[in-house]
Amino acid sequence: MPERTIEDRLREEYFDLLPEIRGVAAQLEAELRFRTLPVLHSLRPYEQLIFKSRIKESESALGSLQRRQEGRVFDPQQIYSVTQLPDLAAVRVLVFSGEKLIEVDNILRESDAFRDWVSDPILYSQSSLSVSKYCGYCRDVSVRVRGEYQVVPLLIANFWDVEHAAMYKPTGWAKGIEHDPVMKELRAAVESSLASFEQGFEKFVRSNSAPSSTPSN
Amino acid sequence: MKKKSDILLDANYRYYFDRAMYVNRHAKKAFSVEYVDDHAEEQLRQRIQENTGGAKWKFYFNSPPSDGVQHELERELEKVHA
Numbered sequence: 001m002p003e004r005t006i007e008d009r010l011r012e013e014y015f016d017l018l019p020e021i022r023g024v025a026a027q028l029e030a031e032l033r034f035r036t037l038p039v040l041h042s043l044r045p046y047e048q049l050i051f052k053s054r055i056k057e058s059e060s061a062l063g064s065l066q067r068r069q070e071g072r073v074f075d076p077q078q079i080y081s082v083t084q085l086p087d088l089a090a091v092r093v094l095v096f097s098g099e100k101l102i103e104v105d106n107i108l109r110e111s112d113a114f115r116d117w118v119s120d121p122i123l124y125s126q127s128s129l130s131v132s133k134y135c136g137y138c139r140d141v142s143v144r145v146r147g148e149y150q151v152v153p154l155l156i157a158n159f160w161d162v163e164h165a166a167m168y169k170p171t172g173w174a175k176g177i178e179h180d181p182v183m184k185e186l187r188a189a190v191e192s193s194l195a196s197f198e199q200g201f202e203k204f205v206r207s208n209s210a211p212s213s214t215p216s217n
Numbered sequence: 218m219k220k221k222s223d224i225l226l227d228a229n230y231r232y233y234f235d236r237a238m239y240v241n242r243h244a245k246k247a248f249s250v251e252y253v254d255d256h257a258e259e260q261l262r263q264r265i266q267e268n269t270g271g272a273k274w275k276f277y278f279n280s281p282p283s284d285g286v287q288h289e290l291e292r293e294l295e296k297v298h299a
Contacts, residue, residue, distance in 0.1 A: 069286075070249045070278045072236045076285040181220075 006074040007062055014058045014082045021055050023141040025089035029053045031138065032091055032149060035111045039104050046205070048154055049104065050094040061085055086120075086135035087148040096154035097202050105132050105151045113138075114149075122150070124191045131156070155194040163187065221253050221261055228265045233294075238276075240294060245269070247294070248277045255279055 029051055033040075040049050056064070061082045066072050074080060082088065093108075095101040108114050117136030124130065135148040152160075167177050177183050222232075222239075225248065230239040239248045246269060253261065269275040274291045276282050282290065 067237075070251050070280060071238060071276070071282055071286060071290055073282075073286045073289050075283045077283050 006076065006080060010062055010065065010080060010082055011058055014061055017082065017088070017145055018055075020142040020145045021088045024138050024145045024147045025053045025055050025091070027138040027141045028089060028147040028149060029091050031113050032093055032108065035108055035113065036093070036104050039100060039107065043100065044097075046097070047100050048094070048096045049100065050154065051091060052094065052157075053089070053091040056085065056088050056090070061088065083144050083146070086146045088145050090148040090150070092157055093149060093151045094154040094157045095151060096198070097205075098153065098198055099202060101151060101153060108149070108151065109134075124156075124188070124195075129191070129195055153195070153198060155198055156191060159190055159194060221258055224258060224261055225253070225265070230265075236290065236293070242294065243271075245271050245274045246277070247274065247290070249279070251279050252277045 033051055036049060043049060064085055064087075065080055065082065066074060068084075069075065093104060095104050109119075114134060114136065117134040120133050120135060121130040122133050131153070132151045133148065134150075135146050137143055137145075138147055167183075225239040226232075228241065229243070230241045230246075230248070232238075233240045233247075236247075237250045239250075239253065241247075246265075248261075248264070256264075264277055267275075274287070274294065276287060276290065
């Protein structure tokens with residue numbers, strides 16, 4: 001009988017943990033929705049607040065762990081666990097406008113549920129902009145599986161969805177594209193122009209809207 | 218100023234996507250992307266010029282690979298780059 005590989009053991013661990021991973025994703029999304037209800041009820045007609053949760057698939061989890069190793073090889077002398085990953089269960093909070101995004105981020109950071117979560121912002125490619133990202137435990141559900149949430153501008157998040165699906169998901173289709181200097185520049189240009197659009201839109205709305213257009217609480 | 222990746226490409230290293238390393242099979246040397254990122258261009262040039270004899274593979278990693286990892290990489294590089 002062939003010896004079990006590190007990958008075999010990690011797959012087994014992943015599927016043992018899967019019910020807990022699902023539980024963390026559900027708990028995290030419910031918690032985020034609950035904490036941001038005041039923001040939801042104060043949205044202006046053009047503003048949006050959307051939640052997208054996802055569970056990392058087993059092969060993605062293995063790939064993520066492997067990419068953390070120099071040379072992308074698991075060391076047989078080391079012990080690995082999928083619980084080393086901070087994002088087995090993750091929720092993206094997508095917000096438009098920027099003003100609401102700051103409000104959402106502040107409410108969540110200051111809430112009891114996420115007070116001890118660790119901040120690990122995502123830097124946009126080749127730019128000084130960043131997106132808030134936090135990871136920690138939903139202790140009522142699991143003390144083994146960490147969850148992650150991001151508070152992301154809606155426009156950027158939609159671009160990332162399309163970009164990620166096109167560039168990374170079809171295995172082998174665009175291998176190494178993330179290191180291509182031309183694609184890096186194009187990606188940075190898109191992110192920068194989406195951020196500029198959002199800032200320009202908000203500036204326009206602020207300088208043109210009548211005071212009565214603000215919803216009353 | 219040249220980019221570090223250009224320095225390696227000019228020295229006949231090729232990027233090996235599966236392992237995120239720059240590899241020169243004639244020199245039997247490989248640089249991890251983490252090593253390239255964390256070292257200055259001058260250090261990189263010195264390592265490229267370093268004479269390792271060419272009999273055994275030399276891996277420039279931030280954390281030296283264990284015997285098991287080194288063996289796995291050697292086996293794969295000999296096969297892929299044969």
